[in-house]
Amino acid sequence: MASTKPGQRKLQILQALAAMLEQPKGEKITTAALAARLGVSEAALYRHFASKAQMFEGLIEFIESSVFGLINQISEREANGxxxxxxxxxxxxxxAANNPGMTRVLIGDALVNEDERLQLRMNQFYDKVELACKQSLRVAVTQGHGNEADVTARASLLVSYVVGRWHRYAKSGFRQNPTEGTSLQLALMLAA
Structure with missing residues (x-):
């Protein structure tokens, strides 16, 4: 790891952390275990991140930028609400299926016993996802599908459904793919 650039080192640390989160048993991750996995000292980790909470913030930033970037692409590409x-x-x-370790962050599993601001940030993430869903459903209402009175409840239901699928995926040791069988389920939830 000594010959890499600082930005690459940070990325390597985050990738190793995400890989450790993919372990089905979900044991608490320590900086000592993370450093050992990377073959560096704990001090080397702290040259790039002030705390373990900051490392988790890096994963959350990755999740947010990926998910909201994709939501924006979907909204721009698809006119039908x-x-x-x-x-x-x-x-x-x-x-979640493509990023099992990140799923443990998404459901808050990996954030237990960490700085409480991390879970607050994930709660804000859920709120933003629900807001994006509401916007799509409001577009659908203008297109004659559903009614405005149901938008908030339907968006909440959809987000709760996704979070439930994430939980089931993580708790199954990443064996129960969260995408399986969702076409009919989503069709039922989105039916007018």
Whole structure:
């Protein structure tokens, strides 16, 4: 790791942390274990991150930039509000399937016993996802699908569904793919 650039080292640390989070048993991750995995001292970790909380913040930033970048692409590409909402939900489920370690951050599992601001930040993430879903559903209402009175409840239901699928995926040791069987389920939740 000595010959890499500082930005690359930070990325390596975050990648190692995410890989450790992929362990199905979900044991608490220590900086000593992370340093050992990378073959460096704990002090080397702290040259790039002031705390373990900052390392988790780096993972959360990755999640936020990835997810909200994809939501923006879906919103720009898909004019139909119902299809926007469906695509956003499917993307969220696929993101978890493709990033099992990040799923433990998404559900807050990895944040237990860490700085409480991390869970607050994930709660804000859920709120923003729900807001994006509401926007898609409001577009759908203007297109004659559903009614405005149901938008908030439907958006909340959809986000709760996704979070439940994430939990089930993580608790199954990443064996139960969160995307399996979702087409019909989403169709039922999005039906007018």
């Amino acid at each position: 119902v299809e926007q909402a469906r695509a956003i939900m499917q993307m969220l489920l696929a993101f």
